[in-house]
Amino acid sequence: MRATVMYGAGDVRVENVPDAQIKESTDALVVVTRAAICGSDLWPYKGMQPSDIGRRMGHEFIGVVEAVGKDVHKIKVGDLVAAPFAWSDGTCEFCQQGLHTSCLHGGWWGGTELDGGQGEAVRVPQADGTLYPLPVSRDHALMPSLLTLTDVMATGHHAAVTAKVSRGKIAAVVGGGAVGLCGVIAAKRLGAEQIIFLDRHADRISLAKEFGATDIVSERGDTAIERVLTLTNGLGAHSVLECVGYEESTRTALSIARAGGAVGRVGVPQDEAMPVAMPTFFRNVTISGGPAPARAYFDELLPDVLEGRIQPGKVFDYAGDISKVPDGYRAMYDRKAIKAIIAF
């Protein structure tokens, strides 16, 4: 089968690899119908050390179940299923409390051991716990929005939830990639009254406004912090969604949170330490977030997608078949595209 393999920084190839197949009795075999390239795929695309064996890529996909192991009971052959960006058994104590990304028997797609979503088929471990059956046909018009539930929309929602967005509050979204844009959707959906969007790319700003952003801050660093303070009566935002992961963006996020406010960070941290321990302490700012338990959020978000109340699929501005994957990485890396969707 054809699948995406990364061999080093900037070196992504679509290659023939061994066909995916069931190995464990709790596996399902899923033939991929849609996949996406993620902003987090760009971290290794930027910095991965060269590797001879390479690393299978992709963790956002929808597909049709072709086979299941003998211990798979909920998922059936023929189901159209969405796979969240982490797999999980659905039964351990962390899954039961809705933190599927910390599943005691779960893990992550791709790498050197598992199939990735940017390929024709995937062996899905813990299929009953991992996969979410979708009540639509495989080429439904809402497929792009449904695909975002596997990662970016769930992640934007997680940022908003952990930043404690609620009705009437002021939210600020740091970073305007697909996750930040979905964070705007999530903040609006949870009732934020004012949504400040921090990014400087015209295409993203335009989409953020469409999604509900009320104020745009295109400056960076201290100037951005000052602008947000000015926009919030000098007090800062109640809820800050950190959707980047760099030290500067984290510093900005922590600095624009008001006393007693919360920062939900979902951008993968690129540094060991977190800045501004002291000011956040004195303002009693809560720092929360992490990898979104996307599996836990399907029940809540799916109806809003199916009934058209949110349209996160608009973050896709690049589409192609699997042969376009390397070009999709490049377009996203060069900020010529926000996010790429791959149809099989």
Place this chain on the structure above:
Amino acid sequence: MRATVMYGAGDVRVENVPDAQIKESTDALVVVTRAAICGSDLWPYKGMQPSDIGRRMGHEFIGVVEAVGKDVHKIKVGDLVAAPFAWSDGTCEFCQQGLHTSCLHGGWWGGTELDGGQGEAVRVPQADGTLYPLPVSRDHALMPSLLTLTDVMATGHHAAVTAKVSRGKIAAVVGGGAVGLCGVIAAKRLGAEQIIFLDRHADRISLAKEFGATDIVSERGDTAIERVLTLTNGLGAHSVLECVGYEESTRTALSIARAGGAVGRVGVPQDEAMPVAMPTFFRNVTISGGPAPARAYFDELLPDVLEGRIQPGKVFDYAGDISKVPDGYRAMYDRKAIKAIIAF
């Protein structure tokens, strides 16, 4: 009047200073009956640059109201009052939400502009918002426990609240000073089933056990982390109370929190950056806490003190009159005393 002034590291003096007096119409003049030396007073005692004018000390005190300004209506002359470690108007949006330490018109005791609590009298700004009348006589036997409500018991409680301690949970308390010991009381009071106390001083360990600690970890660094993981089935504590503020203690606290858990930090951070951004991110650990809004917690904690359900006053193991203040600092700094109470 006599008051405590710090002139540099290790240089604390009791001196004659100008009498405290009412300056603003919202002030009260309080004659101090009890005061305490705080673990946070030891930070400048350790590192303060020499100063000619010095810095007035003390932020935990109880006293009798001797006079009030014309705009003070709730507090009356003759009231016995407790002063939380920050003063606040009680009416701004932060006070209304219970975050009095971020009061828009509040501030901190002592320094170069205001009286400190370790002196014979104090001008109390925003008296109606700041002071809490106590329904007991000035020499009541519970005075030490009542005095802890001005800071250490409130701070331990804040650590427990922001670390989300609740019934049946595992709590870990990092640091066994007076605040950590009060953190044990608070964790027990909020229903923690297992309370792991991290400290290595025999006197503190003994008191922690009396307060409800179920496990003691006297190791430090990675060994301490391993021990806590062993005690918690490899998963870590649901709630971690960081009661020190050093980088190592913060690293320990963040490392022993389980996935989805919370760290309530109340130790004043001594470093600009916060360690382990990455692991806490991947485990969705929430970092919260800050200066405790002690004023907000009186209503909840006072009945438990008055009815003897908690006895935080046991943290005082050094007592004297104002002449003993310099010796009290030294005893606490040398770890010969946990906490000093001063009677006037």
